[in-house]
Every structure is written in C-alpha cells, then in structure tokens.
Amino acid sequence: MDNIAGSKSSLTWAVHISVVFLVAAWLFPTLGLFVSSFRTADQIASSGWWSSLTSSEQNLTLRAGAPDTAVQEGDLFVIEGNLFALEGVPEATVANWGISARELGAFEPGDTAEMRNGSLMTVEANGDFRQTSETAFEGRRGDRIFLTAAVPPDFTLANYEQVLLSGDSTDSMAKAFFNTLTVTIPATIIPIVIAAFAAYALAWMDFPGRALLIAFVVGLLVVPLQLALIPLLKLHLGIGIGKGYLGTWLAHTGFGLPLAIYLLRNYMVGLPRDIIENARVDGATDFQIFTKIILPLSFPALASFAIFQFLWTWNDLLVAKVFLIDATGQTTVMTNQIVELLGTRGGNWEILATAAFVSISVPLVVFFAMQKYLVRGLLAGSVK
Amino acid sequence: MHPAFAGLVTIVIGVGGCLAYFWLSNQFLDKVLFPARGPNAGRNINRANQIRPWLFLFPALFALSLYLAYPVIETIRLSLTERVTQSDGSTIYQFVGLANYAQMADDPKFWEAMFNNMMWLIVVPALSTAFGLLAAQLTDRIKWGNIAKSLIFMPMAISFVGAAVIWKLIYDARPPDASQIGVVNAIYVGLTGNDPVQLLTVPFWNNFFLMIVLVWIQTGFAMVILSAALRGIPEETIEAAIVDGANPFQIFFKIKMPQIMGTIVVVWTTITLVVLKVFDIVFAMTNGQWGTQVLANYMYNQLFVTRDWGVGSASAMIIMLLVTPILIWNVRNARAEMRG
Incomplete structure (x- = not known):
C-alpha cells in the first residue's frame, strides 16, 4: 500500500539498511554468547569473539623439539618436527618468526637463523622446523621460537563436554537440565488442564457471579508474584510440602492460571454458538461438549498458552529459588546454576557461555518452531 | 532412582491426577449424585447443570484464591507485624x-x-515501545520483514538470567594492557585510547546498562503487537493522505500513530508491569550493588538475606501499590467490554 501513487521512494534503501542495522544489533549479543561457547578459555581471554570468525594474526611462543629427540646425520645433530604439532596447537600459517622476544618477526618463513647456542634453525610457513648443530644438543627443553601466525578460525566442542558430560558437580548442567524439565512439563500441562475447564465455564455456562469472576481473573493478571513468596512459603512449610517439586508446580500453576483462563476464555467465547447449542439439543452434556468440541477447536489458544507457560517456567529463577531449591542443592535448575556460576566462575567465560547457551537453546527451538502460536497468543492477550 | 525417571513419574502423577479429578467428579455428579434416570431425572439434570460450573471452576478458583488472592491479604498482614521468636522456640507474629x-x-x-x-519505569517502556514501533513500521515494508521480525523477537525466548550472561560478556572489561573481549570496551578503548571501564560499577549510568538488557528483550514484544495494529489501520485513511500529498513521515506521525494510540498504551502498560517485577536481571548482574538496587531485588534481599519478613512484605506492598492503578484500569476495561 505504500507503493501506490508513485511513492516507491528513495526511502526504500534507507528502510532496508535500517532493518539490517536493527537486526544486527539485536542478534549481535546472542551471537557473541553462541560463538564464545565454542572457544577455549585461552581464546576467549585473548581476543574478542568477533575476531574468531576470521583468521587472526596471533603471536605464539612455541618450543622446538627437545634435545633428546635429536638424531645424528653424519657430522650433524638434527632436530626436526612441526612446531604446531609438537605443542598440540591448531595448525596455522607462519607470517614471520624470531628467536627472541625482543626481535619478533626478524625472519621470514624459510629463513635460517643462528641460535644463541650456535645451532642453525629453519622454520617453514607450515610450522615445520629443522635445527642443526655440529655439537650435541644440551639441556632438557627445546629452544623457544616466537611466531606471528595467521590462525584460522578454530572451534571446539570441549566446553559442551565439560558442561554436559563431565559430571563435575560445579559445572554440570546435565542434572539442572533434567530438574528444569521436571519443573517445566507438569507446570505447563497442569494449569492448561485446570484453566481450560474454568475458561469453558466462564465462557459458555450460565451461573450467578460469572461477570464478577471474570473481573477477579483480570485483576489477578497483574498481581506481582513477589507478594506470594512469603505467604506461600509459610503455607508450604506449614502443611508439610516444604521445598520441592510439588510446591513449585502448584506455585507455577497458581501464577500461570490468570493468563491461561483469560486467554482461553477470550478464545472460547469467539467459537460459534451454533455448534455448542446444536450439541446441547442433541443431548450432549457439558463435559462431552467440552472434551469433544471445545478442546479440539481451542487448540491454537491452548498452544499459545502452553508456549508462554513453558517459556516462563523454563526461564524462571525466582519461583525456583523460593519454592524448589533447598540447602542440599540437589534440585537446582539451570537458571540458578548459571547465577551460581556467575558467582564462582565469573571469569570463566567458556563455562558460563556454554551453560547459558545450553539453557537458552531449548526455549529458542520452541520459539522458532512455534512462533506462530506465540504471536497469536500475544495478540489475543493484549490487543482487544 | 535416576532423576529423569523420577521426574517422569511425578509428571504422570501430577497431570494424571488433574485429569482424573475432572473425569471422576463429573462421573460422580452424573451417575451417583444426580443420575439422569429414575423418577427425578429431569430435576436431577437441572441440578447437575447448576453444580457443574462450580465443578469446572473449583480447581482454578481454589488455586487462584490460594496462590494469588490469599497472599495479597497475608502480605498486608505480615507487613504490619514483626516476627518474634519466643523463649520456647515458637514464632509469633506481633x-x-x-x-x-x-x-x-x-x-x-x-x-x-x-x-x-x-x-x-520511564526508560524501559519508552525505549521498548519506540524501538518496537520503529521495527514494526520498517519491517512491514520489506519482503524479508518476517525474518527480521522473528530475529528481533527472539530475545523474548531468552531467560533474564541468560540475557544477563549475554550482556555481562558485552560489558566485560579486561585490564588495560590485555585485549578487550567485551565489545563495548573494545570499541571504547579502540576509539579513545582510554583505559577500559568496569561498566556495571559506573554510578548512575550502570542502571541504564541494566535497562538496555530489558529493552533488548521487550522490544520484540512491542514490535509484534504494534505491527498487528499497524496492519489493522484502514487503508483508505493512508491512501487519502497520500493523495493529499503527505510524505511518509507525516503519514506515520499524523495518520498512523493516532490510530494505534490505544495499542501503544496497552504495550506500554504491559511492559510497565514487567519492569515493576524485574528481578532476575539485577540479581544476576549486580545484585543491587553499585547503586543499581530495584524494588523486587530489595524485597528479595529483605526476605532471604536479611530475613526480615516484615520489611520484605512492606516492600512487596509497595510493588503492589504501584501495580494497583493498572489493575483497576484493566478490570474496568474488561467489565466495560463485557457489557458492551
């Protein structure tokens, strides 16, 4: 519609560029975490994640082969090998090299340098070196070579192994992952079941006080859950539930219900009246109408709420901290685990980034797979 | 028992219990209490139908009352009391x-x-709505707009804690001689040559660094809602404006904006509610140090660090009071809508 009346303006380019800029700005932070989770601790600490995507010039200090690896070739003692392979660092291309820290890059690849002990050293671009001497090599360790090398992008899955498989209790997200799942699934399904019945009653059954109840639900939509923390913790401790999954499910159910009822009622009210009245005339009970007609028809609204509730419970920290996690820490969830890592391993970005990415990957998958329903739910929930 | 298995069993019991309640209670009503047969069949059906709504509503009402309504009352009470431990070890609320x-x-x-x-409350709703409106208006005009939208919307799925980690990496500062791995400091040091700054400890401005995280998350929400509203604007009004020679900016500010004002208000209030409850971001990033305290985190501290339930409840009541105008407004709107 903006293209009518010859308004295909020069603004089009500006629009494209602005959107590219916006998207980049919004994507950049998450991308940083994602890329960092595939880098080693050293890489993260030595350069920004953005520089890891391209080959980077790095100064490396590597040791040539140790004296005891020398072989005798006629009169010469020779040490041969590959600098990168010896030190176990990923292969790179040598730009230049030197034999002392003060003279970085004194030699080109292929040049031969005279070392302090009189031996001759040659380093090739691929890191192969050949050190020769007329006398036997002495000492325990090889000579140091100072390289400037173009290191290609290098990524590792080691962080994920550490976080998911190592079983190290401070870093491990595996248990927290299952705990989160254990919290999330019932806390998503139970409120849906409860709210669907209530929403049907509020939408299609006649009884005194219905309007008041709807207002009650709308009012509770905005009550901050902060208010519920102490009274409910007191209640849970008082009736013996204590801290645990049961209390957490109940809390999530209670906190999720207003939105669930509100969304589902709004949707159900919009279903065609004829279908329901025909079914009534045919002698169907409300229970049958609900299970056979309303529930299948309400699938989009149910899906919308399910996504909301799933995201909310998966991402929740406060409810888990108050109602679930006890002193033993056996029932920690991922968000809490990450906060603890922030405290104990604040500088270890490789662990933090990986743990955080493990925790946000599931919501991201759900988000991209079911975005349609999420948007629909948002629209039903806020635009009237 | 393996935690995954234990989880599975509890899931089955929890969800199964719920479904069983509805099925059994309805069976009980129809078959035992008021069976639709015998001499009183007609009256029984009527009676059953009078009771059924409450059967359907009972779990929801029970949970709502217990988990949201009762805590409001109880918090008011607690905020007026002091927890006193008596000599015999029991606690009373004075x-x-x-x-x-x-x-x-x-x-x-x-x-x-x-x-x-x-x-x-001022910055986050304002920026989120403004960016959301901008993104909505721009993406609606281009072919790949839906992809762009979904990428801007994506942070919505990320937990506040995850976002805190993401942004801590962005704000990270290394010692002056090391290479900077946080993008803000990398740019700052690169441009000015000054020493890197520990951004989260800079008084006053660190609040804004925290707010940006929430703006980043909420912009997608604002964009989605406002984009739908923009598409709902009748085309005639825009065509008429174009015929009258309005330029794109005039169309946006004078024709479109006024027509979606209602939606903007809804978006604004919804984000306001999120802001009032913001806890995780501050808790994970600064825990209220360096002058970044907010009410929700203050309350959490009072409750679980200082363990002063009285003051904690009092601060919860402050959050409740701030929410109340929106609550009243929502309820009035809902009632007006039902009557209309």
Whole structure:
C-alpha cells in the first residue's frame, strides 16, 4: 500500500539498511554468547569473539623439539618436527618468526637463523622446523621460537563436554537440565488442564457471579508474584510440602492460571454458538461438549498458552529459588546454576557461555518452531 | 532412582491426577449424585447443570484464591507485624502497626531502589515501545520483514538470567594492557585510547546498562503487537493522505500513530508491569550493588538475606501499590467490554 501513487521512494534503501542495522544489533549479543561457547578459555581471554570468525594474526611462543629427540646425520645433530604439532596447537600459517622476544618477526618463513647456542634453525610457513648443530644438543627443553601466525578460525566442542558430560558437580548442567524439565512439563500441562475447564465455564455456562469472576481473573493478571513468596512459603512449610517439586508446580500453576483462563476464555467465547447449542439439543452434556468440541477447536489458544507457560517456567529463577531449591542443592535448575556460576566462575567465560547457551537453546527451538502460536497468543492477550 | 525417571513419574502423577479429578467428579455428579434416570431425572439434570460450573471452576478458583488472592491479604498482614521468636522456640507474629514501613523509609537502599525503579519505569517502556514501533513500521515494508521480525523477537525466548550472561560478556572489561573481549570496551578503548571501564560499577549510568538488557528483550514484544495494529489501520485513511500529498513521515506521525494510540498504551502498560517485577536481571548482574538496587531485588534481599519478613512484605506492598492503578484500569476495561 505504500507503493501506490508513485511513492516507491528513495526511502526504500534507507528502510532496508535500517532493518539490517536493527537486526544486527539485536542478534549481535546472542551471537557473541553462541560463538564464545565454542572457544577455549585461552581464546576467549585473548581476543574478542568477533575476531574468531576470521583468521587472526596471533603471536605464539612455541618450543622446538627437545634435545633428546635429536638424531645424528653424519657430522650433524638434527632436530626436526612441526612446531604446531609438537605443542598440540591448531595448525596455522607462519607470517614471520624470531628467536627472541625482543626481535619478533626478524625472519621470514624459510629463513635460517643462528641460535644463541650456535645451532642453525629453519622454520617453514607450515610450522615445520629443522635445527642443526655440529655439537650435541644440551639441556632438557627445546629452544623457544616466537611466531606471528595467521590462525584460522578454530572451534571446539570441549566446553559442551565439560558442561554436559563431565559430571563435575560445579559445572554440570546435565542434572539442572533434567530438574528444569521436571519443573517445566507438569507446570505447563497442569494449569492448561485446570484453566481450560474454568475458561469453558466462564465462557459458555450460565451461573450467578460469572461477570464478577471474570473481573477477579483480570485483576489477578497483574498481581506481582513477589507478594506470594512469603505467604506461600509459610503455607508450604506449614502443611508439610516444604521445598520441592510439588510446591513449585502448584506455585507455577497458581501464577500461570490468570493468563491461561483469560486467554482461553477470550478464545472460547469467539467459537460459534451454533455448534455448542446444536450439541446441547442433541443431548450432549457439558463435559462431552467440552472434551469433544471445545478442546479440539481451542487448540491454537491452548498452544499459545502452553508456549508462554513453558517459556516462563523454563526461564524462571525466582519461583525456583523460593519454592524448589533447598540447602542440599540437589534440585537446582539451570537458571540458578548459571547465577551460581556467575558467582564462582565469573571469569570463566567458556563455562558460563556454554551453560547459558545450553539453557537458552531449548526455549529458542520452541520459539522458532512455534512462533506462530506465540504471536497469536500475544495478540489475543493484549490487543482487544 | 535416576532423576529423569523420577521426574517422569511425578509428571504422570501430577497431570494424571488433574485429569482424573475432572473425569471422576463429573462421573460422580452424573451417575451417583444426580443420575439422569429414575423418577427425578429431569430435576436431577437441572441440578447437575447448576453444580457443574462450580465443578469446572473449583480447581482454578481454589488455586487462584490460594496462590494469588490469599497472599495479597497475608502480605498486608505480615507487613504490619514483626516476627518474634519466643523463649520456647515458637514464632509469633506481633502487630507493630506501620513500624516496618517506617523502618523501610529510613533505609537509604529503599529510596535508591524506588528512584531506580522510577527510572526503569520511564526508560524501559519508552525505549521498548519506540524501538518496537520503529521495527514494526520498517519491517512491514520489506519482503524479508518476517525474518527480521522473528530475529528481533527472539530475545523474548531468552531467560533474564541468560540475557544477563549475554550482556555481562558485552560489558566485560579486561585490564588495560590485555585485549578487550567485551565489545563495548573494545570499541571504547579502540576509539579513545582510554583505559577500559568496569561498566556495571559506573554510578548512575550502570542502571541504564541494566535497562538496555530489558529493552533488548521487550522490544520484540512491542514490535509484534504494534505491527498487528499497524496492519489493522484502514487503508483508505493512508491512501487519502497520500493523495493529499503527505510524505511518509507525516503519514506515520499524523495518520498512523493516532490510530494505534490505544495499542501503544496497552504495550506500554504491559511492559510497565514487567519492569515493576524485574528481578532476575539485577540479581544476576549486580545484585543491587553499585547503586543499581530495584524494588523486587530489595524485597528479595529483605526476605532471604536479611530475613526480615516484615520489611520484605512492606516492600512487596509497595510493588503492589504501584501495580494497583493498572489493575483497576484493566478490570474496568474488561467489565466495560463485557457489557458492551
């Protein structure tokens, strides 16, 4: 519609560029975490994640082969090998090299340098070196070579192994992952079941006080859950539930219900009246109408709420901290685990980034797979 | 028992229990209490139908009352009491009037939290709505708009804690001689040559660095809602404006904006509600240090660190009071809508 009346303006380019800029700005932070989770601790600490995507010039200090690896070739003692392979660092291309820290890059690849002990050293671009001497090599360790090398992008899955498989209790997200799942699934399904019945009653059954109840639900939509923390913790401790999954499910159910009822009622009210009245005339009970007609028809609204509730419970920290996690820490969830890592391993970005990415990957998958329903739910929930 | 298996069993029991309640209670009503047969069949059906709504509503009402309505009342009560441990080890709650509120009003941390919260309340909804409106307006005009939208919307799925980690990496500062791995400091040091700054400890401005995280998350929400509203604008009004020679900016500000004002208000209030409850971001990033305290985190501290339930409840009541105008407004709107 903006293209009518010859308004295909020069603004089009500006629009494209602005959107590219916006998207980049919004994507950049998450991308940083994602890329960092595939880098080693050293890489993260030595350069920004953005520089890891391209080959980077790095100064490396590597040791040539140790004296005891020398072989005798006629009169010469020779040490041969590959600098990168010896030190176990990923292969790179040598730009230049030197034999002392003060003279970085004194030699080109292929040049031969005279070392302090009189031996001759040659380093090739691929890191192969050949050190020769007329006398036997002495000492325990090889000579140091100072390289400037173009290191290609290098990524590792080691962080994920550490976080998911190592079983190290401070870093491990595996248990927290299952705990989160254990919290999330019932806390998503139970409120849906409860709210669907209530929403049907509020939408299609006649009884005194219905309007008041709807207002009650709308009012509770905005009550901050902060208010519920102490009274409910007191209640849970008082009736013996204590801290645990049961209390957490109940809390999530209670906190999720207003939105669930509100969304589902709004949707159900919009279903065609004829279908329901025909079914009534045919002698169907409300229970049958609900299970056979309303529930299948309400699938989009149910899906919308399910996504909301799933995201909310998966991402929740406060409810888990108050109602679930006890002193033993056996029932920690991922968000809490990450906060603890922030405290104990604040500088270890490789662990933090990986743990955080493990925790946000599931919501991201759900988000991209079911975005349609999420948007629909948002629209039903806020635009009237 | 393996945790995954234990989880599975509890899931089955929890969900199964729920479904069983509805099925059994309806069976009981129809087959045992008021069976639709025998001499009173007609009357029984009527009676059953009078009771059924409450059967359907009972679990929801029970949970709502217990988990949301009762805590409001109880929090009011707790905010007026002091927890006293008696000599025999039992605790009683002694009525102390407004002493908790007075104690809170004397706490500079509380006023810091209030002041910061007010800044959050202005900045976050305003920026989120503005960026959301911009993104909505721009993406609606291009072919790949839907992809762009979904990428801007994506942070919505990320937990506040995850977002805190993401942004801590962005704000990270290394010692001056090391290469900077946080993008903000990398640019800052690169451009100015100054020493890197620990951004989260810079007084006053660190609040804004925290707010950006929430703006980043909420912009997608605002964009989605406002984009739908923009598409709902009748085309005739825009065509008429184009015929009259309005330029794109005039169309946007004079024709489109006024027509979606209602939606903008809804978006604004929804984000306001999120802001009032913001806890995770501050808790994970600064825990209220360096002058970044907010009400929700202040409350959490009072409850679980200081363990002063009275003051904690009092600060929860402050959050409730701030929410109340929106609550009243929502309820009135809902009632007006039902009548209309």
